[in-house]
Amino acid sequence: MSFTARLEAELEQFKQDRVYKRLNYLEAPQAARTKMQGRGDVVILSSNNYLGMCNAPEVVAAGKRALDQFGAGTGSVRFICGTFTIHRELEEALARFVGCESSLTYVSCWNANEGLVPTLLGEQDIVISDQLNHASIIDSIRLAKTITKCQSAVYRHSDMADLEDKLKAANQARIKLIFTDGVFSMEGDIAKLPDIVALARKYDAVVAMDDSHATGVLGRSGRGTAEHYGMLGQVDIITSTLGKALGGAAGGFTAGPAALADYLTQRSRPQLFSNALPPTVAGSALAAVQYVQRHPELVTRLHEHARYFRERLLALGFSPLAGETPIVPVILGETAQAIRMSEALLDEGVFVTGFGYPVVPQGHARIRCQLSAAHTREDLDFALGAFRRVGSKLGLI
8 A cells, every 4th residue: 555545544534533633723812702713603613712812913913023023933943043032031931920930932832842741851850740741841851761761650630649659769869850730721620739738748759740720820910820829939840821811822831940951952852853932922922911910800810711611511411520610521521422523513603622432531622612711691691502402302301
């Protein structure tokens, strides 16, 4: 079988298994409502645009100003051809926002995670990871094990007794790095950060937390999981994204002590061998951080929407997972059921994605709803009406 024929055969199998991903094309900005090619206006419940910053006028204008001042791109790697001042301003603002001393930006949080574990750990070290961590953390660990031969362990999801057992077993390791998501994107639950930090202090470990779904989302002013628990400044390393609540364009960062950002500048391969963020993205992200700091009511509104939507789904007879975040998974069981419901909701003008095996365990397929501060009550009621009609049609409620 030729190379192309093999790919085509596997793609056909994806379609037969109902795991083939079809792209839906948008003709307007990412927002609470947008225009989808061939379908017209749709309400979006599948976006990480938690605060509505993707199309906020101040954020868009800041990106245009940075484009005019600094041009389209960076031209090369920062230490080779220079670092724009907009990147320094952004990194200083991000560090303050998440309660750390310093930060370093990357072109994505995937790159930030990928550049962390292989850079910091060697053969004498171990990384201990939550079972449900994001794929970028998992791949970072796989890469580190291949390159630096570090050790690894996985603890059951949010099981602090199991984490403690893993720490005890690693008592001879030089560096013990506990890596966790702040908010777990498929479940919508929050890491038990106070317990994780307490165990880290007890066993002389370092805590790294990917706060991508919490930055701009959790805490009274949106400063993340640490603020949610009243623990700003107590997390050793925070990685996060600029591609969700903070403008949604692209980019990520690693924050921590000044020595960490300096060390990653010297040794992190995604930093050393890749261009920096486009200046326009740095400009819009900086404006998004500043906007959130001036408007904490956005965070309040986001959580009001999440509570309302979760409560109304329960009243309709659905089974959303309990939680405190704007990620509201509706458990349906079988993958085919989640796909059918997602397609039927889109026919009703609601864009929300169904997830099944192998993304989630067998029997736990779901529709994952994500709320935004940009939604109106009218948007939410429109979506709930679609859920009621489709749920009744499919015999789910």
